[in-house]
Amino acid sequence: MLEVKNLHVAYGGIRALKGISLSVQKGEIVTIIGANGAGKSTLLNTISGFLKPVRGSVLYKGKVLPRRPDLIVKSGICHVPEGRLIFANLSLEDNLLLGAYLRNDRKAIQSDLEKVYQLFPRLKERRAQRAGTLSGGEQQMLAMGRALMTNGELILMDEPSLGLAPLLVQTVFDIIEQFRGLGKTILLVEQNAFKALQLADRAYILEQGRIVKEGPARELARDPAIKAAYLGSRSRGGGG
Amino acid sequence: MAAILHIRDLTKQFGGLTAVDAVSFSVPEGGIVGLIGPNGAGKTTIFNLITGIYRPTSGSIEYRGKSIVGLEPFRIADMGITRTFQNIRLFKNLSVFDNVLTACHLSANYSFAEAILRLPRFRAQEKHLTAKAEELLGIMNLSDYRDLIANNLPYGLQRRLEIVRALALNPKLLLLDEPAAGMNPDETEQLMRLIVRIRDDFGLSVLVIEHHMDLIMGVCEHIVVLNFGEKIAEGSADEISKNAQVIEAYLGTSEEAVDA
């Protein structure tokens, strides 16, 4: 469905991506794991048209993507950015409806809205509230709900668990799992490698702007090198 | 151990919303205390209240036995409380060195005229400030990046620089707001060691907000848990991790612990 070929991106004079190639098949959850500054966000921003590659190409359903963010959204790729970027000045529902900006099928939009509210009952209670007054967790849900409203088939997610409490982190991952059920394909960038590898079908390990390893997620999760670098040596969670 | 910071019945309301509701806890001298809770529980608000950015609706904040409620942020900083921010706030267009040098200003007291006329006291004190800034950068392993513009610093180092800048003020109490956000386990571990080290080397007390449970459980001697602005639990790492209320509101049933 998505194919990235030999992508090179320079960012502020620093070459951030050095020949990335990866692919995402329909219905898959693919995760990209890497340290800070490895180029994960750069990759997503390039796919969604905010950064211009120096070299290489991005193909979606076999076609080269246009180089304008709005046209990329139109072709069916939706990006949930890092830091959520909700419209704090608009109501929650307006935020969701903006997700459906490119759609004109009123009925379908309405039914999708209901679907989102079903998925996030918490949002329904606050539909008229100004989005800026939502808590971090609610904002993340809103950002994800907004992504659903675009009706894109491929969802790019950038650090959805960032800054969230453990309980919410779990919820967010549960929801990503449900997205799969809705027929979405997901490319997930995550700091929380442990959770991401649990959830994903396949994974790529990104280091210094290069892919150093790829494979089925479960396999990578057992790789000792990866365990050491990304999963931490201590046991995790509430156990202490 | 005497408490360096003592918070009692601290309440903050925004309009009709109660962000912090009668929270009390204290930070012992030389201690590392964790402040955890779900997003929107009021943790950062408490930081803003302690540092004087917000004024409490009611309640008291005592620092070394003196109330600091109503003082301006810079006065509170002057007294020895400083902090870092959730979304890093460096002096972005200044070099790493200048970031630290600027924050060293409390260690000098030459006057305006002395500066403009470059009188001996100005030169002596400036020399001292420069030395201090260099030293701090050295201690924190940032000397290599001395002349780099802060904005060009890799993310992890930006966090570290923010801590160095805080240390330049000779604080007695350091508040860290999600210092490990966006760090992987490896980096988090380094950060933990760093926090303990600066506590010991600089004789500080630390209050830290964090979602990385490794860090909280690993370094905090005492943990305060908030939910919806209220304190729901308080205690050692062990006590907290077994507290049913905390698990329900914050930690969740951690299947991952089984898996790992």
Place this chain on the structure above:
Amino acid sequence: MVQFLQQLINGLSIGSVYALMAVGYSLVYSIMNFSNFAHGGVIMLGAYFGFFGLTLLKLPFAVAFLLASFGTLLVAIIVERIAYKPLRERKAPFLYFIISAMGASILLENLVIATIGPTFRTYPEVFPKTPIELGPLAIGRLDLIIFVISAVSLSFLIFFIDKTKLGKAIQAASYNVKACALMGVNTDKVILTVFGLGGFLAGIAGVFFGMKYTVYPQIGNITTKSFIAAVFGGLGSLPGAVLGSVLLGIIETFVAGYLSSQFRDLIAFVILIAVLVLRPTGIMGKVTEDKA
């Protein structure tokens, strides 16, 4: 009492002229978050377009009016492309936009002086100039029309911004351009729409200003007052811009009428500053939360 009412009418009349100018300015501010000082220059061009439409081309008023409005729409878009877009793409701080806008304003004013000449010109009489007399009170017909036009364009704008999809996208873009693009919005188009609308309103303001007073290259200077009015009402708030304008008009009038015309502007400034001290974001300004 008669004096009081007459002064109130005078104040409303001046205020509605300010309002007509302030709305377009405030609209651009609300999206772009900078004071578009070129707005005055565009208003001035609108006045000239209308004037030449009526006199040189001998067009009927409605056509000349549309010519002026669409003409300034185009000018506003050109200014955006040349003076702001490169800054926008570079994410330059608001200061640079303001300076660029000042450059544009100097350029427009002097371009008119160099090409059309510095003389002032008089609109042919479109609406009868004789005032409506209510006993001892005089109400200008044009004033009434301007008042209505201000109200209508404000309502239209508010409807457009609050109720239409593009309007919502404009609001979203005002908060975060990148996130807006992620929704599939062509943000470049949104910004052009905003400048276009601002330009269109400038055309209306220019034509009516020209009809009410006269046409000359320095009309733009009057917009300083409408900037002040917009700040007074709360930057970025369209109803605030109108409210601020009307209040400023009335305050000026009453100060001149009852206190001292010599110190009119001085006292108006004092009131402005007093309002800002009490309400640092103007009467209806959006309070920005400084998240720590």
Place this chain on the structure above:
Amino acid sequence: MDWTYIQGILMLAGINMIAVLGLSLLTGFTGLFSFGHAGFMAIGAYVGAWISASPASTPAGMGLPFILAIVGGGAAAGVVSYFIGRISLNLKGDYFCIATLGFGEAIRLIFNNVNRFGGARGWPGVPSNSSFLAILIADIVAVLFLANLVKSRHGRNMIAVREEELAAQIAGIDVFRSKMTSLVISAVYAGVAGVFFAHYMTFIQPKMFSLTKSTELTIIVIFGGLGSISGSVLGALVLTALPEVLRAFEIWRLVFYGAAVILIMVSRPKGLMGGLELTPSGIRKWTAERNALRQAKATLLAEDSGRKED
């Protein structure tokens, strides 16, 4: 070229330079944008004229030496700016701009109405004391003071306020005081410039200190480059000379001037100097920063032993 003419332009540039340097401290180093500095110039000009004009002339002055006029004019502007600062420094962004605009215009309006100072008809007969040498000395002193200031803790605090107000507060910087100091100093500079201006023109009128003058100063600061003293110096020279150079184009010259302003903003958004100082230490610093960036890139790429394409 004739020297009196060139000298005249240089003197004006030198006078502008003093005001621009002051404004540069406020705008370039402290991050506050003022539309009212012509007002401070007006205060300096009028107070200076009052001190030095002969008691026999109308309006009558005190007939004191020029140096007292400079001190008095600068001090008066500083004092007024203190009170203005008390009221307006808590305002943010454009609101502060408009407040300063209000104050600047208010000062002019007051002078229009004060008959003691000649009202709108102006004050002729100000002694012609602004010699080329005096202006040159004043410029040198102004540059040195400012350069020393921005390299001191006081100056660094101002820069910190510009960079990130909240972080500055948390770093123990009294933000309000830093802003106030910066405002007062910049007003003193403007006041002194006003004194020199009055004694250069030998005649002052409130309309000389209009909003246009304030904008002109701001344009020069930004044109020269925010946070660069050398930029302000160069900016004052270039932009004072530019209209003279363009004089040959007659009515088109202001069109070119406007276009030049846009062009600079669009093509060199950091202004002429963009934070760089043309001094040995400034250049050293600049090269150090460049090297540091290059080095950082190198370290980041160090582990990357693979194909080198760049």
Place this chain on the structure above:
Amino acid sequence: MKKVLFAALAVALVLAGCGGGGDSNVIKVGWLGALTGDQAVWGENELNTVKMLFEEYNAAGGIEVGGKKYQFEVIGYDNKGDAQESVNVTKRLTGQDKVVAIIGPNASGNAIPMAPILEQAKVPDIATVATNPKVTVQDGKVKPYNFRVCFIDPYQGAVAAGFAYDKLNARTAAVLYDVSDDYSQGLREFFKINFEKKGGTIVADESFNSGDVDFRPQLSKIKAANPDVIFMPYFFKEVALSANQARDLGINATLLGGDGWPSDQLISMGGKAVEGSYFVNHLDYADPAVQDFKSRYKAKYGKETELNGFLAHDAVLVFVEGLKKAGKPNGEAIAKALEGIDVQGITGRIHISPETHNPEGKDAAILKIVNGQYIFQEKYAAQ
């Protein structure tokens, strides 16, 4: 970008520098005034007049001075109506271009700061319509190089006040003036003093700020004071606007003004509102003496001359007379020669007093607007 800018600067400087030198039998005369800004209409008119007259002299073979025939070259610069620019321009004209004399400007605020430069360069200036007394006299001392061909504010104010009291039988007057304009403040001051001295009462004294377009708040106040006349000492744009608004408010008082009034624009825009108003002028447009100049100007430039053209015309006459009398094209000599000179100009007899450098005893003309025409009423001299 920067390079281009500097290159342009350098080229322009060199070009500007090349202007110097030149023939020894060419006399350079400077002109300055506003070619941009609010007053540009008059500036353009003055410069056109000056250029036309000297072209005529040149076409006639030039002028003989001290036994040698000279041609003229006019160098005119824009001062934007700004004092600082006037200083720059004066320095340029005297230093760079080496003119022997300067004609203009029309605004007093622009003329006053020129004095020290003129004195230093020893170049005389003949102002056209700068009416502030301080243009030529400061603290009782005459400025050696400043001259003018127009009467001064106190005189004009006195004429207006006297005419209003004596001829219009007005006993109450209101004043509306531009508080930020020196000309307007000056006229208002002398009108008030003289009108009250005569026994009249000023019932309202209201002001506005340059750039204002709405005067109704002030006019409403004036209406309540119900004066016999309203004195409007400012320029035609504001006069037309305020007159219209006054009539809209139902004010029927006679309007009275000064030499800022006369202009075609006043009639076209003021229309009925200014009908029946009076103003003080430098000349009568119907005077046979001015017809020749009017038609020459119209023939050359295709439009009517403004008031400033007449005074610029006389300034040129005075200069040429002074030049001839001096016998050599030298600024200092011309300045000396101008003192006490007596010339019959088209705006009247111009006798430059050595004490004040003003054209003493020049009568003012009172004009009335009747059917959209400026109709001469009488020559009126204030006592």
